[in-house]
Amino acid sequence: METERHQIVTRNLDFFYGDAKVLHAINMNIEALRVTAFIGPSGCGKTTFLRCLNRMNDLIKGARHAGDIHIDGKNIFDRDVDVVSLRKRVGMVFQKSNPFPKSVFDNVAYGPRVNGVTGSRDVERIVERSLNQAALWDEVKDRLHDSALGLSGGQQQRLCIARTLAVDPEIILMDEPASALDPISTAKIEDLIAELKQKYTIIIVTHNMQQAARVSDYTAFFLLGELIEMDETQKMFTNPSKKTTEDYITGRFG
Amino acid sequence: MTKKRFLDIAVPAVTGLCVLFVIVAIGAIMINIIVNGWSQISLKFLTSAPEEGMTAGGIFPAIMGTFYRTIIMSLVGVPVGTLTAIFLCEYVSANSPLLRMVRFAVNTLAGIPSIVFGLFGLGFFVQFVGPGMDSIFSAEGQIQWAQPNILWASLTMAVLTLPVVIVSVEESIRTVPHDIREASLALGATRWQTIWRVVVPNSITGILTGAVLAVSRGAGEVAPILFTGAAYFLPNLTHSLSDQFMDLGYHVYIMSTQSPDVDATRGIQYGTTLVLLCLTFTLNAAAIILRYRMRKRVNA
Numbered sequence: 001m002e003t004e005r006h007q008i009v010t011r012n013l014d015f016f017y018g019d020a021k022v023l024h025a026i027n028m029n030i031e032a033l034r035v036t037a038f039i040g041p042s043g044c045g046k047t048t049f050l051r052c053l054n055r056m057n058d059l060i061k062g063a064r065h066a067g068d069i070h071i072d073g074k075n076i077f078d079r080d081v082d083v084v085s086l087r088k089r090v091g092m093v094f095q096k097s098n099p100f101p102k103s104v105f106d107n108v109a110y111g112p113r114v115n116g117v118t119g120s121r122d123v124e125r126i127v128e129r130s131l132n133q134a135a136l137w138d139e140v141k142d143r144l145h146d147s148a149l150g151l152s153g154g155q156q157q158r159l160c161i162a163r164t165l166a167v168d169p170e171i172i173l174m175d176e177p178a179s180a181l182d183p184i185s186t187a188k189i190e191d192l193i194a195e196l197k198q199k200y201t202i203i204i205v206t207h208n209m210q211q212a213a214r215v216s217d218y219t220a221f222f223l224l225g226e227l228i229e230m231d232e233t234q235k236m237f238t239n240p241s242k243k244t245t246e247d248y249i250t251g252r253f254g
Numbered sequence: 255m256t257k258k259r260f261l262d263i264a265v266p267a268v269t270g271l272c273v274l275f276v277i278v279a280i281g282a283i284m285i286n287i288i289v290n291g292w293s294q295i296s297l298k299f300l301t302s303a304p305e306e307g308m309t310a311g312g313i314f315p316a317i318m319g320t321f322y323r324t325i326i327m328s329l330v331g332v333p334v335g336t337l338t339a340i341f342l343c344e345y346v347s348a349n350s351p352l353l354r355m356v357r358f359a360v361n362t363l364a365g366i367p368s369i370v371f372g373l374f375g376l377g378f379f380v381q382f383v384g385p386g387m388d389s390i391f392s393a394e395g396q397i398q399w400a401q402p403n404i405l406w407a408s409l410t411m412a413v414l415t416l417p418v419v420i421v422s423v424e425e426s427i428r429t430v431p432h433d434i435r436e437a438s439l440a441l442g443a444t445r446w447q448t449i450w451r452v453v454v455p456n457s458i459t460g461i462l463t464g465a466v467l468a469v470s471r472g473a474g475e476v477a478p479i480l481f482t483g484a485a486y487f488l489p490n491l492t493h494s495l496s497d498q499f500m501d502l503g504y505h506v507y508i509m510s511t512q513s514p515d516v517d518a519t520r521g522i523q524y525g526t527t528l529v530l531l532c533l534t535f536t537l538n539a540a541a542i543i544l545r546y547r548m549r550k551r552v553n554a
Contacts, residue, residue: 054440056439084442085442094436096433098431098436100438110441110443114443115441167441
């Protein structure tokens with residue numbers, strides 16, 4: 001199963017919050033430079049799994065795991081892995097847009113600055129490039145030094161994407177990035193995802209079946225902490241091999 | 255009349271009376287001080303030293319003494335309190351025994367009578383730290399630090415005001431949204447970078463509120479400085495951290511209890527009290543303006 005193309009490989013990944021086991025032996029291979037969507041009903045573990053990939057769950061008291069996650073061949077749970085540089089490589093966009101209460105410019109410049117980019121010319125260049133990549137530059141270029149909190153919801157979420165791009169990640173995790181947005185802003189985010197997959201591996205959690213069908217190359221279906229099925233999106237939505245998958249996708253439960 | 259309707263009338267009446275009582279009490283004090291103190295205030299009163307056994311002259315050394323000791327107190331107490339609060343919020347889990355112990359200590363500290371802090375300052379700083387510093391820094395047999403001075407008085411005062419700073423900063427840090435901390439960590443920031451660049455700037459108003467409260471609490475206190483640095487009368491101004499100092503609150507205290515002719519000093523007592531109030535208000539106002547500026551910058 002596992003080949004060269006697989007950038008992320010998980011082996012028998014279990015995850016616990018205290019005594020509650022929320023992920024059961026997840027085995028998954030994720031391809032580089034593709035969009036992979038995680039679908040499943042609320043509480044099925046897809047966000048928990050996503051947050052394992054950049055070890056955001058380390059922050060949660062009483063959380064622990066068993067099993068391995070290999071990214072580019074290296075187990076990210078190994079002792080010698082620096083979680084700070086891992087998160088630099090594996091960026092994350094959250095469900096609720098969470099810009100810092102700083103200016104638009106300072107939001108995007110935050111990542112480069114904490115990662116040691118000091119020259120103001122360099123920072124400016126990165127900020128402009130990232131905002132362009134996030135298709136936000138034209139909308140904010142005249143208000144770079146206004147508060148990011150003054151932007152609309154959709155702009156804030158694209159700003160968060162730009163902020164993630166500014167640290168030059170290889171993989172971008174997106175946790176329901178459009179769930180709080182109107183259809184037009186959602187469409188912009190989806191266009192952006194299609195654009196970004198040329199350079200980045202993207203993993204997106206979504207509750208929106210159509211969105212998964214539109215943006216992703218692969219879809220993984222989670223239920224009650226188990227990976228039920230994962231395949232090419234085309235196949236998952238037309239001819240899934242498991243009955244539960246079909247029931248969920250056609251809206252029979254969930 | 256039913257009981258419920260009776261309460262609807264009685265509760266506002268009783269609470270209103272309490273408010274009235276508070277206003278009248280504060281108003282009476284303020285009016286008394288301002289009316290009696292105002293006539294004392296003159297340029298000479300503010301800029302010259304006491305004369306003729308404190309029955310004439312000004313209070314300039316006491317103004318400077320109180321000003322310096324409040325500033326030194328803030329410079330020590332606010333950072334130490336802030337760092338303590340950061341440690342408690344960011345590095346200690348919410349139900350660890352350590353956190354409970356420190357919180358218990360902080361609450362206890364807040365309830366200790368201020369004279370006990372004075373005795374602590376005497377025992378710890380003047381008689382323990384001071385001789386230690388002398389044995390390292392001073393010439394053989396010379397006593398520079400092992401005596402009451404403005405540094406020890408300010409440090410004692412800083413200890414006294416630590417609880418209000420810690421509580422204020424802690425509350426403010428806990429209101430910093432979790433999602434922007436996560437955003438910072440997800441961008442490859444270290445924990446300390448997250449604290450320094452996200453948590454502290456967003457708690458700056460709480461930190462300055464802590465400073466305001468510390469100044470309010472500390473500026474008028476006399477008991478902690480009785481044995482740790484305040485002087486009855488000094489011919490010279492305070493020039494170094496190892497000098498004693500005159501203090502407005504202490505000045506009022508000695509004029510009203512130790513003076514050979516208390517009646518002759520009454521006007522000066524009022525004037526001194528008024529100046530102390532104004533100084534406290536000014537320092538508070540400075541911190542509040544700073545907080546307002548910072549808040550605007552953070553939200554800009």
